[in-house]
Amino acid sequence: MSLKFKGLAGLMLAAAIVGAPVASAWAQEAPPPAEAAMEAPAEEAAPAVETASAEEAPVEEAAAEEAAPSTLFAHQVPLELNEASTGWILVSTCLVLLMTIPGLALFYGGMVRHKNVINTVATSFAITALVTVLWMAVGYSIAFGTNANEGLNAYMGSFDALFLGGVTVETAHALTSGLPEFLWIMFQLTFAIITPALIAGAFAERMKFSAMLLFMGLWSIFVYAPVCHWVWGGGFLGGAGVLDFAGGTVVHINAGVAGLVCAIVLGKRKGYGVDNMAPNNLVYTMIGASLLWVGWFGFNAGSEWAADGLAAAAMMNTQVAAAGAALTWMIIEWVERKKPGMLGLASGAIAGLVAVTPAAGFVNPQGALIIGIVGGAAAYVGAVWLKKLLKYDDSLDAFGVHGIAGIAGALLTGALADPAINGAGEGASVITQGYGIIATIAWSAVVTFIILMICKFTVGLRASEEEEVEGLDLSQHGEAIHS
Structure with a gap:
């Protein structure tokens, strides 16, 4: 009908x-x-x-x-507007969108070589547009719809709200009856946007733009949306008690593992380990990291979905963890390289933000500081030592920072969750958290590989050697950062 x-x-x-x-x-x-x-x-x-x-x-x-709405889907309830919470989530939504454009675009854009800046920034911008349309068309329904088949609902939502059909100004999602459903959709969209955009750091400077678009479109539908449903949409991981306040598994482990698979499948950049591949502009990277840091308050505190004390606690924990990790990375780098670097400070702060993401609304500030310190140290090991040991080319350390720090933070959430902060943390378990991590890694790795093979045998994955030498700005876009 x-x-x-x-x-x-x-x-x-x-x-x-x-x-x-x-x-x-x-x-x-x-x-x-x-x-x-x-x-x-x-x-x-x-x-x-x-x-x-x-x-x-x-x-x-x-x-x-x-x-009142005449008909409601299984995931919907009539809106009971909470004006304060609605105002806060409107602001949070804007903050999280700014994390990708221009935050991540600048963060990544400053770390690539001069000839690949346009391509790197355009990637974040194009993903924002592409995922917006896909989320409206099908992603939201898969992630947050309620499947009539209970067994199937453990793994994916429904197709009730395709192209947002049935969503009105009078409906709310059952998870958040005080927020308009349109706002809930938009807030979750910003997470769906930044997750695939993070992956791009792993294959920067060598993937064809057409392949990137095809990969990101398929990945957002077949990897991000299902994992989001598993944890937040009523799926089996959330039902098993896996704690993920704002996206440690859904966003960071998911993206980090996908990035590692991409880096391995595409292979190293031409001249990797021989040519000078130093960042072109660390000021861009610092500005991008700063936008990410501020935007993360919307990411973590906004994930309380309300304007209340727990949102404030999540904001405090976010700040503490970021600071602890930035200092930790700086100190380790200072000891090892004899000098503290701006890139190290920025990378450390991002690692702390990643690590505290699953825990922000479950731990106290002391726990957040521990998570920041451990997350910063773990990310340094992943981005510097592990990459050298295993000899893969994760261009901008998507796996080293997001994957490793995400895993550390998810495990520590199980160890440090404080029921006095959030009663939902009662009975938190490192074993349960490990179960969620393993499920996410397995799905992300396998499906990412399949999608890469689809791209390889349709549009091709890598730019040619000549295009890579020329730079993707000119070869893929016909533009350069300077004329």
Whole structure:
């Protein structure tokens, strides 16, 4: 049955419901034609009062039916607007979108070589546009719809809200009855955007732009949306007690593992380990890291989905963890290289933000500091030592920072969750967290590999050697950062 037909049927039903009492009241009160003339003088004294009382109820009933949505999908409830929380999530949504454009675009854009800046920034921008359309079309429904089949609902949502059909200004998601569903969709969209954008750091400077678009489109539908449903949309990981306040597994482990697979499948950049591949502009990177840091308050504190004390605690924990990790990375680098670097400070801060993401609303500030320190150290090991040991080319350390720090943070959430901060952390377990990590790694790695093979045998994965030497700015876009 089409939405238009459902809507028409709903209007006809409402008309019948409203019309019945009106017709009944008219039939009871209207005198027979022969008596009407005789009774008219007596009735003239009080017709207004009777008419008002007879018509008031149907009119009020009609208004109430007009205000409420006529049909609801399984994941929907009528909106009970919380103005304070709605205001905060509106702000948080803007903050998280700024994390990708321009935050991540600048962060990554400053770390690549001069000839690949346009391509790197364009990647973040194009992903933002592409994932927006895909999230509206199908992603939201898969991630947050409720499947009528309970067994299937453990793994994916429904197709009820394709292209946001059935979503109105009067509906809310069952998880957040105080927020308009349109706002909930938009907030979650910003997470769906930044997750694949993070992966791009692993294959920077060598993937064809057409392959990137195809890969990101398929990945957002077949990897991100299902994992999001598993944890946040009523799926089996959330049901098993896996804790992920704002995206440690859904966003960072998911993206980090996908990035590692991409780096291995595509192979190293031409001249890797021989040519000078130093960042072109660390000021861009510092500005990008700063935007990411500030935007992360929307990411973590906004994931409380309300304006309350727990949102404030998540914000505090976010700041503490970022600071602890930045200092940790700086100190380790200072000891090893004899000098502290700006890139190290920025990378450390991002590692701390990643590590605290699953824990932000479950731990106290002392726990957040521990998570920041451990996350910063773990990410340094992953980005510097592990990459050298295993000899893969993770261009901008997507796996080293997001994958490794994400895993550390997810495990520490199970160890440090404080029920006094959030009762949902009662019974938190490192084993349960490990289960969530393993499931996410397995799905992300396998499906990412399959998608890469699809891209390879359709549009091709890598730019040619000549294009790579020339730089992707000119070879893929016909543009350069300087004329």
